[in-house]
Amino acid sequence: MNEYFKNVIYKLCISLVLLISLSSYNTSYALSVEDKVDILIQNQETQKNLNEKIKELDNILESKNKELDNVKDYIDNEGNEKIEVITISFVPKEEEYDESEKITSEIITLEQNKSVLEEELQDNIIEGVKLEKSIEEEVSMQLKEEGSEFIEGIWPLNDYKDISSGFGYRIHPITQVKSFHKGIDIPAPQDTDVLATDSGVVIFSGYQNGYGNVVKIKHFDGKITVYAHNNSNVVSKGDIVKQGQVISKVGTTGNSTGNHVHFEIIVNDENINPIKGIIR
Ligand SMILES: [Zn+2]
Structure with a gap:
């Protein structure tokens, strides 16, 4: 035929x-x-x-x-x-x-x-x-x-639940200047898996000043999550990711003093305290 x-x-x-x-x-x-x-x-x-x-x-x-x-x-x-x-x-x-x-x-x-x-x-x-x-x-x-604004996600690291720097005003560890910390810092060894807190679409995967290697995900409830200072990113812009999927590896790229994930949640264009958006 x-x-x-x-x-x-x-x-x-x-x-x-x-x-x-x-x-x-x-x-x-x-x-x-x-x-x-x-x-x-x-x-x-x-x-x-x-x-x-x-x-x-x-x-x-x-x-x-x-x-x-x-x-x-x-x-x-x-x-x-x-x-x-x-x-x-x-x-x-x-x-x-x-x-x-x-x-x-x-x-x-x-x-x-x-x-x-x-x-x-x-x-x-x-x-x-x-x-x-x-x-x-x-x-x-x-x-x-x-009656909720967004879906509560999972913690972005499997075994590391400590926070070395919380959300809000702080003395910046590098600049020593009082500034607003838009997320939380979760320390973990280099190359630990970083997980998507919720399903969504990768809207950025690359290097950004300050953030270093960073992944940004837009979720189906409208919120955006940010995972910064990665040693490497393993997803690309446009990828659909599922909750718990490995998206990057922990590192200390950009303005960072040690291996950790800087994690942000943005709801309606505003950074919220990520603690309120994930289950610890
Ligand atoms: Zn941070």
Whole structure:
């Protein structure tokens, strides 16, 4: 069977499965927020795979186009030589013409396959956005029922529960100037796992002055959490993370005097005392 039609049938099957699963959780609310986050992570994985496949096809297409150019050049040059040199017995190079036709049809098939994948990717992106919205809506509904502003998360380190510097005004350990400490400092050995306090989307992962290596997560309840001074970050911007997932390793990068996590919680653009937002 033609590769193009195989792809179309494959895509139809995927759409059908997706449609059935979507309609079932839209009507029955059978899936928990946690389940939806799992589907969202799968959706992101599918997007990454599709992007890779499209990239691969692009590479193949590029080399096929070069191949075609070479064959065409060859045909042109051969023709010229024949006209110039062997004027008596001109033999058309059938093989080269066949080759050129063969490559052209391969290119057409590859381009068809690519557009099928691109459409699939587009559908996936739309599905992801819808799913994210439905998670946010469900979380907000739950919070309303409970009468709370945000979800209480887990402690960002497994075995280290001491706080070396609390939230609020303090004499800064480096500058010796009285300043507002926007989070809490939790000391732990270098490279201890730092955990996402709650599920969400990574909105920043990189180096920032003062913070050093820092990860910022936007959660489905709207709050943002910050994990600073990491030795290294293990997630990237855009990643969907689950509660308890390792996002970075403890370090002392940026303005820091020892290995620790500087942890912040931001609710409605305002830093709150993180102690009030996590279970110790
Ligand atoms: Zn701090």
